[in-house]
Amino acid sequence: MAAENTSVLLARRPSGAPVPEDFSLATEPLRKPVDGQLLLKNHFISLDAGFRNWMDEDSGDEVLPAMPLGEPVMGLVLGEVIDSRHPDFTAGTWLMARLAWQEYSITDATDFLIRLPEPLEAEPAAYLGLLGDTGLSAYFGLRDIGRPAAGETVLVSAAAGAVGSVAGQIAKIMGARAVGITSGAVKSQKIVSELGYDAAVDRTGDVQAELLAACPNGIDVYFDNVGGPLLELVIDQLNEGGRVVLCGAVSTYGAEQPGPKNLFQLVTKQASMAGFLTHTRAEEYPEARSQLARWLEEGKIVAPEYRLEGIESVPQAFSDLFAGRNFGKTIVAL
């Protein structure tokens, strides 16, 4: 067992999009678990934009307190129990947990923990992406809120991201036409060729015109991963009975933006908008994960990954997420 444990600390509060300088590294001797605790060797760290939320000073809520400066950053990790002094866990168990960005974690198991199924249905890293919170967000958001009918148009923002890359593929499996919004020509082309989107809208272009061209029959479902001004353009092109799935809102983290001026169209179009969180549905995880794992095995879905290596890469990986450098789920392998 390693004698040291390196952590990523919150060095200063990000202003808008995080940059690597907002974080620092610290190495300490590795503690041993005491009675009631377990020691986790983290193999992967998941980078999720949502955690940016709790980096602001007055950001605490019922999910997490505001992250303190100089302390390890809270996030989502995937690790293996290597020493357990807790009656419910034995060495060798894989856990996904809301724990800090560290090489090793010690927890009393009262944190948010999800046990990976035994045997694993896919390689462990898949449980952070396709079979993790982001893939499940795409799945629950479309199944419960978007509910696309065959032939309907599903528009996905941040279509190359962890959630969007899965949402577009599930929309296709459900028989819908999938249109993705992403940034730049390269990603626009890749979401069509690698993820099967029917059309791409480049956010760096004339979005309104591109949306009209890509969605000639209007928009039935908008799976929104970004929030902000884009939503207003989409509402203008929403069909009667349209559904907006609010899944995170990357662009509003750290900067309050004016909301859409055209919300009254939700009345005239009898449309709806709903937000949801995946972590409140832990009891539905096994079934949803099995469905996604089956699609993966059958080749109906791919699980692209933007993977960096080593704890020292975490600040860069998290910043890359906000700069849109990732294609698929962003993880760091330790």
Add this chain to the structure above:
Amino acid sequence: MAAENTSVLLARRPSGAPVPEDFSLATEPLRKPVDGQLLLKNHFISLDAGFRNWMDEDSGDEVLPAMPLGEPVMGLVLGEVIDSRHPDFTAGTWLMARLAWQEYSITDATDFLIRLPEPLEAEPAAYLGLLGDTGLSAYFGLRDIGRPAAGETVLVSAAAGAVGSVAGQIAKIMGARAVGITSGAVKSQKIVSELGYDAAVDRTGDVQAELLAACPNGIDVYFDNVGGPLLELVIDQLNEGGRVVLCGAVSTYGAEQPGPKNLFQLVTKQASMAGFLTHTRAEEYPEARSQLARWLEEGKIVAPEYRLEGIESVPQAFSDLFAGRNFGKTIVAL
């Protein structure tokens, strides 16, 4: 039969809230219906804020074209067939119809028409208020979107208005705590004493503080009749799983306002927001109306009216609606 027919014309396009000078009167000889038409003697004109929507130059949509200048204003009337040359209608039938503000209407029955039940379950004017589009909006909005559970807090804006005055009472029947937002001390007191609201919030006061005081357990359902900046304050106090019913949006008619900056809270609170229109549910009218008529008969609900007299009062009555001078449903008896 009268030989003349007076109409209310759109004299100029309102700028923001309509004023009486936006309208003019014109009197013409009364025509006779030809084959396939019927002649309606209008007994009541319903004043509904939603029609303000189509008074702007570029406002046409699938419901109505933009109203032309110098022509009779489209609205909702309640009248009796007095001469029919249409096979499906006989004299004596009461109809609620989307027809212009006139003393008499001639229609080929392809317009939006609702037959009143025979025998009538209440006095005819009730079919414009409690048993009409506004009462049904309150009913459908709470039953299908708000869905308050017993003990939950339902907040209603424009609580003294045609829809709000019914919504608060239905919320109470459903076992919820009803809190109404209205303007001024007089209406604040009246919505409690006459409509049974548990508490009132005065829009002309410190709304945020009054909301906190009136909704100590947060807000579970917001029945929004006004749109605009109020929505942002309400989202801040919305509970986990809260529902926002978007029913009209008086304050946004004629002036695009910035939307709420805190829509991301719909994600963290797993809340939803949905708009709806009543006129697309014509087949559900009879059952809904019977329920409301039963409550009226049993004394469980009251149907307050702000009633003016004579076609020449219509411009004033419509303007009063936007100035908040009404208490309950605004109608003009002809």
